[in-house]
Amino acid sequence: MQDASVSNSRDAFAKFVQSATESARHCTLRGQLEFVTGSLHPVTLDEVESAASIVKRFCTGLRFHCLLLTVIREFLKFYL
Numbered sequence: 001m002q003d004a005s006v007s008n009s010r011d012a013f014a015k016f017v018q019s020a021t022e023s024a025r026h027c028t029l030r031g032q033l034e035f036v037t038g039s040l041h042p043v044t045l046d047e048v049e050s051a052a053s054i055v056k057r058f059c060t061g062l063r064f065h066c067l068l069l070t071v072i073r074e075f076l077k078f079y080l
Helices: 002-007 010-027 051-079
Strands: none
Touching: none
16 A cells, blocks of 8 residues: 555555455455355345335344343443
8 A cells, every 4th residue: 555655556556455355355254255156046026025124123133232232231330
């Protein structure tokens, strides 16, 4: 990145971006997965869950997570 900014070189910046992308790919679970494409059939819209039910499930899970964090904080405050 320093070379790219000092020399104002697009090639040096492209090398930096490629290096950063490769580094991130090896450090994350998603980066280590290989996706299979081409041989799979597309999912029809009838098989897809509605956006409203996804949001409802997410909000319910989020409330549970916040409640759980509150209980854990109280427990730690009391016992530590």
